[in-house]
Structures are given as structure tokens and as C-alpha cells.
Amino acid sequence: MASTLGAADPVPASASTAASAAASAPASAPTLTERSRQKADRRAAILGAAATLFAERGYAGVTIEDLGAAVGVSGPAVYRHFPGKAAVLAAILQGASQTLLDGAERVLGEAPDAAAMLRSLIAHHVDFALGDADVILVQDRELEQLDLGARHEVRLLQRRYVEHWVDVLSRLRPDRAEAELRFRAHAAFGLLNSTPHSARIPGRRPADGTIRGILEEMAWASLMS
Amino acid sequence: MASTLGAADPVPASASTAASAAASAPASAPTLTERSRQKADRRAAILGAAATLFAERGYAGVTIEDLGAAVGVSGPAVYRHFPGKAAVLAAILQGASQTLLDGAERVLGEAPDAAAMLRSLIAHHVDFALGDADVILVQDRELEQLDLGARHEVRLLQRRYVEHWVDVLSRLRPDRAEAELRFRAHAAFGLLNSTPHSARIPGRRPADGTIRGILEEMAWASLMS
DNA sequence: CCCCGATGTTAGCGAGCACTCACCGACATG
């Protein structure tokens, strides 16, 4: 769950004003004190709990008090880790987009040909959708709650992610226009991201191992049809 | 946009306490006075505006004042048509589910065989998704904002809708388990409902007539793969 | 060992908002 923007850096920047701060630790290493590790844990815990709560009750349906209570602290302690409620949401969405993009670029580097690339992209996306269902829900539901800056950054990451799909697809189907391939990619995302939504529908669904195969099959068939 | 529940009946129930109310009009006819027609128009206008606003800013991001202002009245006038903000959302979601279900049952009656049925179901769903994009967005985003009663009713309608799909699919692919077909149907909904989401993504998309064909092709391919 | 900074707590403020109330004009009915 990496975060770029957000004004709340996970690395403690103690004595940042002093120019002679090169004493305690090598400047490149993030100063592994006990205090900072606990802080990082708290931050991660808040993000995880927030993703679940936002997915369940919506961004507006969760209070700062809820966020703190979910990790054992109460109310305004959250402000020690995030500058505000919106920043928590921003960190979740940026982390998700970054993770998705990084993973895509990783698997693309390992695939021998275009077909394998598409298979890898699909498999990786399924991984994410099944593993971080909460984040998926929040992702395509609360994006417009973000302020313009953060929303723009998330959009940028998403756009780069989509372009990887379009690149691979245009190698497999050079006869099709880019606009169509981009549209098909978005539709496939809708298909793959449906699991978090249908998860709360009553009708019992297939075993978790089976789901994976079905989703990959459907995504491939729809994209290449 | 029919509404069953909601405690706000579109038919004026004036003098409902009097037992001798069989004077002015036939009891079955809804008393077509000018006043009641305007009221029905207002109600419909509020519902339409609310769908757009909820889709744009989320249920919690829209105030009762906004709802009134969108149709030219201000603030509490909305309470003359709906008992509260939640009732507006409930009417939208119930209307959507009902419309979708009615349309499905209509097209199913006109199709000669199972393959035509599936084609019709897909085409009808695409119609709805492209025509009422706002409602689609609200549908799969704000369902849990409803109170338990209304949510249950919407779930019931949705369930019946899905069962129509499962029925048709099981006639086309009797080798597959019902649970898998239901899961595939939900995934296809995710695919078809993706257009309202991707509509606000920057990358230019194909012409509106082309989209229809692509979506139908993808849905069919994914379901029958 | 001691002091500084960082993390947490409780109390409280101020804004936004759903909803109510008292009142008004207009339309349909007897």
C-alpha cells in the first residue's frame, strides 16, 4: 500500500530542519526505530479497516470515530496519521491504483508473447479483485469524493493501467481501432470487478477456486470475441 | 417509473375516510384532475433529477434543498411528494428494478427459442444501461443506503430478474451447474453496466451505435464461452 | 537521567443538513 501524495509521510522526518542531521543513521535508510514501526503499523491498520468500512457503509457513512475505533484508538487519534478523512480515502485509492499498475508492469515483463501477456494481465486482475474486494468496491464507487488533485493522480494511474491493456490487445487484434479496444478493456474490468458486488447477493456461488477459472475464461472470450 | 412501496401514493386519496366517496368518479379510475396530474409530473421530475444528482455526487452528497432546486421548488416542498430523502432513493431503485424485470418478461414472451431469448435479454439490458445510465450508477452504488424493508424488496426484484437469465442459460448450457450460470450472469451484468462508469473516463469511446453491438457481442461471448 | 517530540485522550466548536412548523395562495367541490 504505497502512497505518494497525501501529506502524511510514513518515514519519520524528525529533526528535518536541522542541517546537521546526518548523525544517527544513514540518510537513505528510513531510520528503523521501534516508534516508527508502530506508527507504520497503525497507518496500515487504519487503511485496511477504512477500506472495509468504506466498502460496507460508503465513505460518507463512516465517521472518523469509526475509523479510530476499528483499530483500537478513539476519534481524533487518526489525525496523527492522516491530515483528514479525505486523505484516508485518497491513500486507499492511490495505493490500489499503484499496486494494480505495478503488478501489471511486472507480469508484462515476464510474458513471452502477446497472448501470454493478456492471460497474465487477466490473471493478475482477477487476483486483485478476489483478494482486495473491499478496495475494488471503494475504487469504483467513491472516486469522485476525492478532491481534484488526488482524483487526477488516481485517474493518471488508471489511465496508464488501461494503456497496457490496450497495447497488448492491439497486438492481438491489430484490425480493431484503439477506441474500441479501450472500450472493451473497460467492459472487461466491469466483468472482473463484478465479484465484489455479487459477493453479497444471496444465491450461493461456486467454490473460490472455480471462480477464478470462470472469470478468466469469460474475460478472455469477451475481449477476443 | 412505477413505485409500489414508499408511503407516497401517486393517486390522490382525498376523502379516503368517508365511506360514501363513490360520488365524483368511478372508484377504479384515478380521478384525473388537473391538480393530480401536476403532482404526478412533479414527482416524476424529482425522481429524474434525483437520479442524475445521486449519480453525480452520491446519495449523501445531495441535499433535500438540491432536490427541490433541481425542479424549481425549494427545500421542504419535496416532503409534499416523498416522506423523506430515503424514500426518493427507494422509489428510484424500486422503479429501476421493476422496469428491468418487466422488460425482461416482455421480451422473453416474444422470443421463439432459447438463443433468441438470450439475445433479447442482452439487448434489453443494453438498452437500459445506455438509456438510464444514471439509474444504473445509483443502482449498484447506493443500494445499502436503503432501509431493510426497501432493500429487501429491491433484492427480490433483482433476484427474479437474475432467475430469468439463469433459466435461459440453463436451457442453452444444461451441462453447467446453476450456481455457475448465476455467477456468469452477474459477471455479464458487471460487463454491461460498465458503460455508465467508463462514460466519465477521458479516452474517447466509439460511436453510440457501435457500442451497442460491441457490448452485445462481448456479453454473449462471455456467457457462452 | 532527563527532556523533547510524538502519540493518545477528552472536551468542545461550528457547519451542514434532514426534517418540522406556522402560514399563505390557489384550485376544485358543494
Added chain:
DNA sequence: CATGTCGGTGAGTGCTCGCTAACATCGGGG
């Protein structure tokens, strides 16, 4: 024409919630 009802308004109310302020506590580096 008189009247009761209905749709609309402006002011007001109480509550929720994001966020701040002032104070307690503790870990860790000089």
C-alpha cells in the same frame, strides 16, 4: 360563492460529524 384541502415557503430546531485545542503519557537519544 364559500370552504376545505393541497402544494409551496421561510424560519427554525436538533443532531451528527469533521476537526481543533489543551492536556496526559511514554519512548528514546544526548
